Amino acid sequence: MRYQSYKDLEIHQIAHKLAIEVHRMSLTNLPKFEMYEEGQQIRKSSKSVANTIVEGFGRRRYKNEFILFLTYALASCDETREHLDTLFETESLKDKESYDYFVSNYDVLGKKLTKFIQAVEQGHLTPKARIQYQGSRIKKTPQITADIIIELEDRGIVLIKRKNPPVGWALPGGFLDYGESLEDCAIREAKEETSLDIELKGQFHTYSTLDRDPRWHTVTMVFVATSSGAPKAATDASEIGVFKRGEIPEDLVFDHNKILEDYFKWKDEGKQRLW
Numbered sequence: 001m002r003y004q005s006y007k008d009l010e011i012h013q014i015a016h017k018l019a020i021e022v023h024r025m026s027l028t029n030l031p032k033f034e035m036y037e038e039g040q041q042i043r044k045s046s047k048s049v050a051n052t053i054v055e056g057f058g059r060r061r062y063k064n065e066f067i068l069f070l071t072y073a074l075a076s077c078d079e080t081r082e083h084l085d086t087l088f089e090t091e092s093l094k095d096k097e098s099y100d101y102f103v104s105n106y107d108v109l110g111k112k113l114t115k116f117i118q119a120v121e122q123g124h125l126t127p128k129a130r131i132q133y134q135g136s137r138i139k140k141t142p143q144i145t146a147d148i149i150i151e152l153e154d155r156g157i158v159l160i161k162r163k164n165p166p167v168g169w170a171l172p173g174g175f176l177d178y179g180e181s182l183e184d185c186a187i188r189e190a191k192e193e194t195s196l197d198i199e200l201k202g203q204f205h206t207y208s209t210l211d212r213d214p215r216w217h218t219v220t221m222v223f224v225a226t227s228s229g230a231p232k233a234a235t236d237a238s239e240i241g242v243f244k245r246g247e248i249p250e251d252l253v254f255d256h257n258k259i260l261e262d263y264f265k266w267k268d269e270g271k272q273r274l275w
Helices: 010-028 038-058 063-089 096-121 127-132 182-194 256-268
Strands: 143-152 156-162 168-170 173-175 199-207 218-227 237-243
Touching: 010 038, 010 063, 010 096, 038 063, 063 096, 143 182, 143 256, 156 182, 173 182, 182 199, 182 218, 182 237, 199 256, 218 256
Parallel strands: 143 218
Antiparallel strands: 143 156, 143 173, 156 168, 156 237, 199 218
16 A cells, blocks of 8 residues: 555554553543653654654655664554553552543554564565565675764864764764665755755765664765854754764764764864875
8 A cells, every 4th residue: 555644554553542542541530749750751652653654654665764763663562551550550640441441542553563663574565666666685784874073163073963872962963864865865865954055065984883872883985074053953853963073972873983983083184185
């Protein structure tokens, strides 16, 4: 079946309906002290199931990203199930009928999400997407990404704080789309995550060690770019900042500490050549 909208997905229909019902339940069936404690947490996780399905559907042309967001949705489903257990076992949610209803429906949703993920893994996508990813389950290949060191005038380097795992400060960047050049990928990702229009100075270096990304094997091309104006966090970024050399956080995710260490060494040595 070819879906025209995320609203056609049964998993989204169920997740959206449950999120509305959980929202109402948390504001009517819970004691006041829980409405903004555990109640807030279960509202957030239940809505996250539907929201990440929507975001994943928007990236459905790209199999791995689609699966990634469906996996996030499944994780939020499990989290909601855990919140329900906590509320019931602490007697904040005393209505057993309501508890049983939500537990049963979230268990069903979890199973449907699991089956849907398996279907996507088996290639049940649009014909074009299947062609793009044919043989992906037979031969594993690294994911290709582009990261960008954005020099913001004389103010410093732009970093984003990722809101998806691994969470933390990082260079702007993301996955290469099918049919896209690395240069176009870098420009697009910079715009999507920082709202900045950048001018690429060139390719800095390629990083490809197996442990550079905790999720899977990725190969990244790092670009150096310049920009001006006020950066604004968007898409996968929850925060954004401009950091001078001595202000950069020490716990950057991925291997971005190594990348910036190499970059500043290159600057100190006065080497200006880029590819």
